[in-house]
Amino acid sequence: MAGKTKFIAAALLIVAAVAYLIISNTGSTAHFFLTVEEVRALGNAASERRLTVSGAVLGDTIDYDASVPRVTFTIVQIPADPRDVSQAGGLAKVLHDAATNPDAPRLEVVLNDVKPDLLQHEAQAIVRGQMGEDGRFWADEVLLKCPSRYAEELPAQVEDR
Numbered sequence: 001m002a003g004k005t006k007f008i009a010a011a012l013l014i015v016a017a018v019a020y021l022i023i024s025n026t027g028s029t030a031h032f033f034l035t036v037e038e039v040r041a042l043g044n045a046a047s048e049r050r051l052t053v054s055g056a057v058l059g060d061t062i063d064y065d066a067s068v069p070r071v072t073f074t075i076v077q078i079p080a081d082p083r084d085v086s087q088a089g090g091l092a093k094v095l096h097d098a099a100t101n102p103d104a105p106r107l108e109v110v111l112n113d114v115k116p117d118l119l120q121h122e123a124q125a126i127v128r129g130q131m132g133e134d135g136r137f138w139a140d141e142v143l144l145k146c147p148s149r150y151a152e153e154l155p156a157q158v159e160d161r
Contacts (some may be wrong), residue, residue, distance in 0.1 A: 003101060003152045005123055006129050010161055012152070019089065022133075024157050025153075032052065033052040033054040033126055033131075034051055034052065034054070035052050035053070035077055035078070035080045035081065035082075036053060036055045036057070036075060036076060036104075036105045036106065037077050037084060037105045038080075039051060039053050039107060039137070040107070041054050042072045042131075044143035046072070046130075046131040047131040047132065047133060049130070050129065050130055051126065051129070052126060052127070052128045053107065053126070053128075053137060053138075054075075054078060054080065054124065054125065054126045054127075055071055055075025055076050055077060055098070055111065055124075055125055055127075056075060056076050056078050056094075056095040056098040056105060056122055056123070056124060056125070057075055057079075057099070057121060057122065057124075057125050057144075058073065058074045058075070058076060058098045058099055058106075058119065059099075059120055059121020060121070061073050061074040061108075061139055062074070062079055062119060062120075062121075064113075064114075064115040066114075067112060068112065069112070069114045069115070070110065070111065070112050070113075071110075071111045071113070071114075071115045071116075071119065072108060072109065072110050072111075072136075073108075073109055073119065073125075074106050074107065074108050074109065075106070075107050075125050075127070076098045076099060076104040076105065076107075077092060077098060077104045077105040077106075077125070078094050078095065078098045078102065091124065091145075092122075095122045095123070095134065097141065097158055098121055099121065105119065107137050108135070108136045108137065109125070109127050109136070109137045109139050109142070110132075110136050110137070110138050110139065111124075111127075111139045111140075113142075113147045114161065116144055117143055118146055119142070119144055120146070120147075122145075123144045123145065123146050124144065124145040125142060125143070125144055126142070126143040126144075126145075127139040127141070127142050127143075128140060128141040128142075128143075129141065137152040
């Protein structure tokens with residue numbers, strides 16, 4: 001009987017530990033990315049944890065220093081909900097509208113790495129990192145997606161097959 005009690009206690013302890021790990025890690029990954037507006041609304045709390053933020057790249061703000069290497073650029077607010085993107089006319093239109101809106105919320109991004117090839121005006125940037133005390137977002141990872149108008153064009157070698 002004592003062996004059965006120990007087994008049940010050990011099983012409950014393992015289940016509780018697994019449940020704790022799932023719950024504690026889900027909070028940081030449940031929301032794939034935040035918008036620029038949501039990051040600004042977090043205020044000082046934004047600098048206390050790693051964040052993933054999405055926005056449209058403003059091409060005229062891209063500054064690359066190859067000697068460091070470091071690239072800085074600004075992203076602007078785009079909708080987080082894919083339904084809003086579809087209703088607004090698609091990703092290319094949303095990115096263009098955001099990049100040409102002078103009143104859209106903005107966030108300066110700093111990446112201490114080489115300049116990504118796809119970093120260009122009106123690309124969608126998903127940046128992962130932390131807000132700095134200087135008000136800039138210090139990214140350690142940048143994912144870029146060009147507007148769909150570029151993705152729809154097939155390279156010649158693909159069309160021939």
